[in-house]
Amino acid sequence: MHRKKEIKDIVVLSTADWDNPFWTNKQHVTLELAKRGHRVLYIESLGLRRPSVNKKDLSRIFRRLIKAVKAPRKVRDNIWVWSPISIPFNNYAFVRKLNKFILTTALNFWCWRLGFSNKTLWTYNPLTTRFLKLKDFIYTVYHCVDEIKAQPGMPVDILQEAEEDLVRNADINFVTSLTLLKTRKQWSNEVYYFSNVADYNHFSKALEEDTAIPADLAEIAEPRIGFIGAISGYKVNFSLVEEIAIAHPEWSIVMIGDVGEGDPNTDVSKLTQHNNIHLIGARLYQDLPGYLKGFTATLLPNNLNEYTASMFPMKFFEYLAAGKPVVSVDLPSLCDVKDYVRIGHTPEEFIAALEDITAGKRISVEQCQELAQQYTYQSRTEKMFNLINEKRNESRDRT
Structure with a gap:
């Protein structure tokens, strides 16, 4: 019966807060859903990782408690953001059951207040079936964008079991890398x-x-080699960044982002001892094009591990959209776009690629644009809904 109902109101269960300075799939997809005419209730991160006793985590918990007593707030046309109370110790079964009761009860209340009916669930949270009842929704989309269990501090066994349950029971699953496709296809x-x-x-x-280059960046000497994203120990290869800085002290390496995002134990002391490495903190999303304008080259200096093997870096197409050449480690997800990126299999190859770019030997801006224009949120969301509608029609025909 549910499958015959039109997809209208959508609940997005996110793993990121709406106001995070680095927007990801969660916020952008929500915007696209709203532009398509859907009303969207965006649920902020429920805290999958067990919090650490540090200033960053304690501050986030305090801010979250303040938000939790408030009603969903309207942030854009058709978009409401809600920050529910959630106990972060999800490795305990009784905590998961308590969270499920609290979240389900509160969600039903707020959907009633907002007039949401025939709700569709679009989730990014692998623990979804431990928080919500899928039968409460007319359709369930699981959008898997990361190997979350490979992040530090995650309840791995619980995540593995719950995600398999979600993939098997969701109406449709989308993944953002070929590695994620291979592993989730097993379920x-x-x-x-x-x-x-x-x-x-x-x-x-x-x-x-x-578009102006921001003053704080303009004060840093050229050439500027740039990175934008979470500066976390499990994601970024700090040793590689340090080798670049040592090989070319005349280059300025500029890293924009919060230190320790997703990994509070991140230690950047080996970076801060170099005068030509500039950790300038996070910047507002609307200001990022100006910072990119001031870069000569851009970096994807990731560690190669279980997490990065399963990710497709959003920064890649953002860099290209800005017309900037990209140098990356050999990430599996970039195998189909190697004509548009320089791959460094070793630190020496990585540095040599940057030397070519700073000398003017780089992919053209036109080539960057050619590829970036094909990979937009609008076009991808349209393709996703075309597939959703195709599958739902097939289901109706079988019925």
């Missing part, structure tokens, strides 16, 4: 690959004449 035939994309219209502003 369901309804798994489909759509790579990560970028907000092309936003990041291409870096090429506009009236």
